[in-house]
Amino acid sequence: MVDDPRTPPTGLPVRVGGAVGDDLERPSSARVYDFLLGGTSHGEVDRGLGRDLIDAEPLVVPIVRENRSFLRRAVTLLAREGIDQFLDLGSGIPTMGNTHEVARRVRPDARVAYVDVDPVAVAHGELLLGHTDGVSVSQADLRRPAEILDAPAVTAVLDLARPVGLLLFSVLQHVPDTDEAHTVVDEYLSRLVPGSALAVSHLSADDPRVDAAALRRVSHAYPRGPVTPRSAAELARIVAGVELVDPGLVFAAQWRPEPPRPGSPNGEPCCGHRAAVGFVRAR
Ligand SMILES: C[S@@+](CC[C@H](N)C(=O)[O-])C[C@H]1O[C@@H](n2cnc3c(N)ncnc32)[C@H](O)[C@@H]1O
Structure with a gap:
């Protein structure tokens, strides 16, 4: 680093x-x-x-660091609540502090299926994690829930008859259509048993501290198209299928913050992503 x-x-x-x-x-x-x-x-x-x-937007560095910190706090909470298998969609390049490392601090037997659409991220993941027991890395578009949930790389690691932690960290802003983002999340949740959980972080469109329009403009350079930051109301709809734990849908830094470590270089808590964690209740 x-x-x-x-x-x-x-x-x-x-x-x-x-x-x-x-x-x-x-x-x-x-x-x-x-x-x-x-x-x-x-x-x-x-x-x-x-x-x-x-x-x-110079805050983009603290924004991504805060997202990573939220990943750690959310996965730790889910592991402490008994979740021992995770589907991490849009998992990115598995650098330090990734989901299985965080989860295994609490539950050494935790299993993780990483999925990303980017072939280079997946190639990295295979190189770094290919021989790690209970972990798989595969390439797929998260907008195809049925394909992902039935894919051998996922079913080899996850038992869908037991609760799963569905993780969507800073990825749904890559799905441009809000109705589709909502439908896709609901489709995953409909396949997960009660006791499963959803953790989401998402770039905000309405954080007054952040120039989200500028980030969207620059991100037109991505071959798959620009990011789509969303408002609190749009995100509330996307996470409506689960019962949110406190403090609900808030800016990532406000989601169960940890006390600052002495001498921490991170400075003020930042901004940019909204975040939430919730559980699938009995239907
Ligand atoms: C900002 S990174 C977040 C990485 C990781 N989730 C984290 O929070 O550290 C977004 C990731 O989502 C992936 N992605 C974008 N669209 C996707 C899609 N439709 N299906 C799966 N992955 C996608 C990108 O390739 C990238 O790795």
Whole structure:
């Protein structure tokens, strides 16, 4: 990890041949996000877009860090509540502090199916996690719930007859149609047994601290199209299928914050994503 993502990292950009080679020529959300987090799995084209995002909205670095911190707090809570299997959709590049590491601090037997649409993120995941028991990494578009839930990479790791933690961290803003985002989440939830859980974070359209329109404008450079930040009302609809735990749908930094660690460099809690965690109740 490097402290300032504007500093070129010392690690080499990923080199993956064959089918995913072309994807390295264009920026990807997974690699730009890795750059913003201070990782090393990105190329010049990703760093270029990452710098453009920072120029457009300098809070983008604290925004992604806060999202990562929410992932840790949400997965820890779910593991403490007894969830020991997770479906992590739009999981990105599995850098430090990923879902199975967090969950296994509480439940060493936790199982995780990582799914991402980006072939380079998946190639990274396979390299890093391919031999980790109880973990799978596969490529799919989260907008196809039935395909994902029946895919061998997922069914090999998850038992859908038992509660599952469905994780959607900073990914639904890549689904442009709000009705579709809502329907897709409900379709997953309808396949999960009571006691399952949903954890979501999502880029906000109506956080007065953040220029979401600027982030959307710059993100037109993504080959799959720009991000779609959403309002609190739109997000409330997307998470309506679960019973939210306190404090409900709030900015990520307000969701069960931890006391600041002495000497923590993170400064003020930031902004940008709204977040929520809830459980599927008996139908
Ligand atoms: C901002 S990153 C978030 C990564 C990770 N969830 C986290 O919070 O650390 C968004 C990720 O969603 C993935 N993604 C975007 N659209 C997707 C889709 N339709 N299906 C699956 N993954 C998608 C991107 O490839 C990228 O890895």
